[in-house]
Amino acid sequence: MTDSGSAKRDAALTGVVLVVVAGAAWAVEAPVTPAALVVGAGATVLAELLLSLRAEWVRAVWRRREVQAAAVLVAIAGGVGLALLVGSWVLAALVAALLTYLGFLAASAAWSTAKGGND
Numbered sequence: 001m002t003d004s005g006s007a008k009r010d011a012a013l014t015g016v017v018l019v020v021v022a023g024a025a026w027a028v029e030a031p032v033t034p035a036a037l038v039v040g041a042g043a044t045v046l047a048e049l050l051l052s053l054r055a056e057w058v059r060a061v062w063r064r065r066e067v068q069a070a071a072v073l074v075a076i077a078g079g080v081g082l083a084l085l086v087g088s089w090v091l092a093a094l095v096a097a098l099l100t101y102l103g104f105l106a107a108s109a110a111w112s113t114a115k116g117g118n119d
């Protein structure tokens with residue numbers, strides 16, 4: 001999936017978004033329901049599956065720092081904005097999505113280590 005450096009960067013960026021979104025979820029007492037958790041985790045799985053169809057292109061675009069910065073801003077502003085439009089449960093779903101993504105990163109790093117490689 002990614003080399004060690006980019007996996008660490010991705011985890012750090014995800015962590016930044018997670019701290020902000022989890023803080024917002026806590027502040028508004030967003031309902032943590034099984035449905036919200038399934039929606040969030042499912043969205044991450046679906047996004048990863050779709051992005052894997054064009055993996056080389058996605059990696060090339062993602063290497064650009066401005067794309068990474070924009071993704072962080074869109075995730076935070078989009079998550080909060082969507083929560084304002086449809087309800088605070090969206091924040092719980094986004095937390096679940098981010099935790100699922102961190103799980104993918106951890107699994108990918110473990111897989112890469114087990115194979116003895118950095119890719």
